[in-house]
Amino acid sequence: MKTILTSAFILCACLMQAQDKYTSAMLKNIDALYKSKTSEEYQSSVNAFDRIASTEKNKFEPYYYAAFGNIMMAVNETVPGKKDNYLDLASANVDKAKTIKPNDSEIIALExxxxxxxxxxxxxxxxxxxxxxxxxxxxxxxxxxxxxxxxxxxxxxxxxxxxxxxxxxxxxxxxxxxxxxxxxxxxxxxxxxxxxxxxxxxxxxxxxxx
CATH class of the missing domain: 1.25.40 (Serine Threonine Protein Phosphatase 5, Tetratricopeptide repeat)
Structure with a gap:
């Protein structure tokens, strides 16, 4: 019993550490996203969220913020074709977020x-x-x-x-x-x-x- 409890405690601690690393990485990049002014800065943030999403496949937040970053690049873009490209990427990320968390008000608003x-x-x-x-x-x-x-x-x-x-x-x-x-x-x-x-x-x- 003691061994089982010890193993469970270690597993729980590892999960908490992983969650903390995820939250820390997300908060850092969300802050950078909100401070972005140029397309280059927005793209850097989007790239970071894409990397997080590639390893945290069950989390909707990286997809949400990647979509938001792409929308902001579309807002700043003046060339119609490029604007649509950013919106296509945003739409794809919204769809992924909706798959993980359907009927969420924030995600639907972003859509x-x-x-x-x-x-x-x-x-x-x-x-x-x-x-x-x-x-x-x-x-x-x-x-x-x-x-x-x-x-x-x-x-x-x-x-x-x-x-x-x-x-x-x-x-x-x-x-x-x-x-x-x-x-x-x-x-x-x-x-x-x-x-x-x-x-x-x-x-x-x-x-x-x-």
């Missing part, structure tokens, strides 16, 4: 973010298809977790863009972004690796409101 940036490549030809997909994803993310401020911030951004495109009133976007900011004020991350981006997006939309 909508991919669709939203697809619209910007060519609003005239893509607006109908990808706007619909983005709204569907954002509304689903809010339904899955009404307390998720990122889902609301992204929804507000989409509402504002749509209102401007059609020359409509932006009051809906203002209300949604106001709600997002309320949620950000009370937001408590579920874990150390939980996302905490998006507040600036909501503030930018809200700043356009009267």
């Amino acid at each position: 909508g973010f991919v669709h939203m940036i697809r619209v910007t490549v060519d609003p005239q030809s893509r607006g109908q298809e990808y706007s619909g997909k983005a709204f569907t994803a954002f509304n689903k993310a809010v339904a899955l977790n009404p307390e998720n401020p990122r889902a609301l911030a992204l929804l507000g951004q989409m509402q504002l863009g749509t209102a401007r495109f059609f020359g409509n009133d932006s009051s809906e976007a203002c209300a949604t972004s106001g709600k997002a900011l309320e949620k950000f004020a009370s937001y408590r991350p579920a874990s150390a690796l939980a996302p905490h981006w998006g507040q600036v997006m909501a503030e930018e939309v809200k700043s356009t409101c009267k």
Whole structure:
């Protein structure tokens, strides 16, 4: 019995050490990702998350943050083909994250973010298809977790863009972004690796409101 308990303790200690190494590596690279300004810096972070994902195949977080990094590179890219390439990579990572953790509000919101940036490549030809997909994803993310401020911030951004495109009133976007900011004020991350981006997006939309 003593041998069994000792073996169990050693196994538990090894698992905790591995988990701590994973968390430490993730936190380091998440911090670098949030501080990134250039495509080169974003790419460096994405590469790091890809390496972590290759060894931590049952963890959704590396895929989530790799997707986020690719989305940000797409946002900064001006060449349509390159923008789509980044979004293709982001979409692939979102799909992997969804396989590990289905129906997660944060992941579904990120999926909508991919669709939203697809619209910007060519609003005239893509607006109908990808706007619909983005709204569907954002509304689903809010339904899955009404307390998720990122889902609301992204929804507000989409509402504002749509209102401007059609020359409509932006009051809906203002209300949604106001709600997002309320949620950000009370937001408590579920874990150390939980996302905490998006507040600036909501503030930018809200700043356009009267």
